[in-house]
Amino acid sequence: xxxxxxxxxxxFDSRIRIGIMSALxxxxxxNFNDLKALVDATDGNxxxxxxxxxxxxxxxxxxxxxGRKTNTVYSITKAGEKAFRSxxxxxxxxxxxxS
Amino acid sequence: MESEQKDTSLETLRQIRxxxxxxxxxxxxxxxxxxxxxxxALAGAVVAYLWLKEAPDFAYYHGTxxxxxxxxxAFEGYLEDFRSYMLRxxxxxxxxxxxxxxxxxxxxxxxxKQAGVKMWNAASRKMVINLAIPLAAGAIVTLAFxxxxxxxxxxxxxxxxxGLALINGSKYTVSxxxxxxxxxxxxxxxxxxLDPGYGLYLWALGFGVLHIVYGIIMWRKYDx
Numbered sequence: 001x002x003x004x005x006x007x008x009x010x011x012f013d014s015r016i017r018i019g020i021m022s023a024l025x026x027x028x029x030x031n032f033n034d035l036k037a038l039v040d041a042t043d044g045n046x047x048x049x050x051x052x053x054x055x056x057x058x059x060x061x062x063x064x065x066x067g068r069k070t071n072t073v074y075s076i077t078k079a080g081e082k083a084f085r086s087x088x089x090x091x092x093x094x095x096x097x098x099s
Numbered sequence: 100m101e102s103e104q105k106d107t108s109l110e111t112l113r114q115i116r117x118x119x120x121x122x123x124x125x126x127x128x129x130x131x132x133x134x135x136x137x138x139x140a141l142a143g144a145v146v147a148y149l150w151l152k153e154a155p156d157f158a159y160y161h162g163t164x165x166x167x168x169x170x171x172x173a174f175e176g177y178l179e180d181f182r183s184y185m186l187r188x189x190x191x192x193x194x195x196x197x198x199x200x201x202x203x204x205x206x207x208x209x210x211x212k213q214a215g216v217k218m219w220n221a222a223s224r225k226m227v228i229n230l231a232i233p234l235a236a237g238a239i240v241t242l243a244f245x246x247x248x249x250x251x252x253x254x255x256x257x258x259x260x261x262g263l264a265l266i267n268g269s270k271y272t273v274s275x276x277x278x279x280x281x282x283x284x285x286x287x288x289x290x291x292x293l294d295p296g297y298g299l300y301l302w303a304l305g306f307g308v309l310h311i312v313y314g315i316i317m318w319r320k321y322d323x
Contacts, residue, residue, distance in 0.1 A: 022115040023122035034221045091108045
């Protein structure tokens, strides 16, 4: 049990970061506003979590424009996908080990 | 402690699943949209049926003139008559599509409003684009058949392309839509080999009856 708990990635300890990764793993890319609606977070809060994930190179950020408005889109990196998948595996093991 | 950990893990997995689904698929289509679209299509088919009862016998012309200069001239005459006759059917079709679309949009909009979710998002955008591409191609092909006087292919091409559009769009919405699409394609392909006179009936079956049946199934499954 302890071994499995250690396999959980500390970075994915937050509900919002988990939400971001879940959305990005099944979509090529998503923009800021769509992410905000999906994970139900405030602008500032979401931005902070995105920054953390970006610093860990789990997500890529691309700034663009739609007309005059900035449109920032986020996508998952190979490293991010790998880390998130092993986090999911660890969660699954925890559930299996007890039931 | 252990069962607590298990509960949080289960809860996390549940959240992950929900976000994956909501972000990749537009799930809040209203069943009423289908019932509405089907009813409008049936009404349109009835109008078309009444018009066709008074129609000149274009069936006679089709494929009858194939060779020789006089034949070509006769065919030109047929085409001219046919195109001017066809015009009001195009207006009817455009009207049916517009009314069906507006009503269908309205019911889905209401459902989303009640649920308090944003309707226009990454998933719904993908669904619309993936529906629209085969649909636009189908509209052009169908118009070309109408323009060339090949009226026997109008109903089949409507059904086939619409079915393909649904199959394509189903990746981004409730997967039930895929089976509706498959049935439309099968009816469309089948109608190619039946007496062309059945075209309108099969069109009414595919666009009218099937939409109503599917709308009711969807309503019972997701809206109740």
